[in-house]
Amino acid sequence: MKIAEILEKLYPDPQPTLDWNTPFEALIAVMLSAQCTDIKVNKVTAVLFKKANTPATILSIGQKRLSEIIKPCGLFNAKSKAIIGTCKALKGNNIPNTFTELTALPGVGEKTAQVILAQVFNKPAFPVDTHIHRIANRLGICRTKTATQTSDCLKKKVPQKYWHNMHLQLIFHGRGTCTARSPKCEECKLKEFCSYYRTRTPKAYTSSSSLGTE
Ligand code: SF4
Numbered sequence: 001m002k003i004a005e006i007l008e009k010l011y012p013d014p015q016p017t018l019d020w021n022t023p024f025e026a027l028i029a030v031m032l033s034a035q036c037t038d039i040k041v042n043k044v045t046a047v048l049f050k051k052a053n054t055p056a057t058i059l060s061i062g063q064k065r066l067s068e069i070i071k072p073c074g075l076f077n078a079k080s081k082a083i084i085g086t087c088k089a090l091k092g093n094n095i096p097n098t099f100t101e102l103t104a105l106p107g108v109g110e111k112t113a114q115v116i117l118a119q120v121f122n123k124p125a126f127p128v129d130t131h132i133h134r135i136a137n138r139l140g141i142c143r144t145k146t147a148t149q150t151s152d153c154l155k156k157k158v159p160q161k162y163w164h165n166m167h168l169q170l171i172f173h174g175r176g177t178c179t180a181r182s183p184k185c186e187e188c189k190l191k192e193f194c195s196y197y198r199t200r201t202p203k204a205y206t207s208s209s210s211l212g213t214e
Pocket of ligand 1: 138183189195
């Protein structure tokens, strides 16, 4: 798959950008990252995890104090409620390692669960955020309306060995090149395989497959 090979060259050995040291910290960081930048989450968790980085210690500081600490992440009332609910639901300091158990936790949605499975437990998962949803559709790999549909589509069309790296690489590509408002198509290394680029500049398109399979 040519697109995956190009992404490997552009973003070799991609690493998650949220800071955490334990699976529980990872879960809290990912829950905080909804509609917030990873940089901001890392600043907040640097403070939070010094005070509380286990279910018991977060419960001990309480929702009001938790809300104050996580306020810079936005949606702090909903996030603190979800985090407190999750801390109450967890048994001990461990977090579940299955999709069903993770999504049963309060405030843990499909994307959060898939991020945890991929980044913490190294299980096959393809979490889809706004960048991945946008790029998968622009490239023409998927024609989908929701992130869940895009995740299902990518799991069908992308060989599993690429899932882990590609979900991070597409996020990086979305942040730097294929931005929402003004994608830098002319400098994009994927343009040869991109439906969006072909539509805008028909003569520039040379490949017969949007997947870039050779
Ligand atoms: S060619 Fe443009 S639209 Fe296509 S992936 Fe690259 S930046 Fe995005």
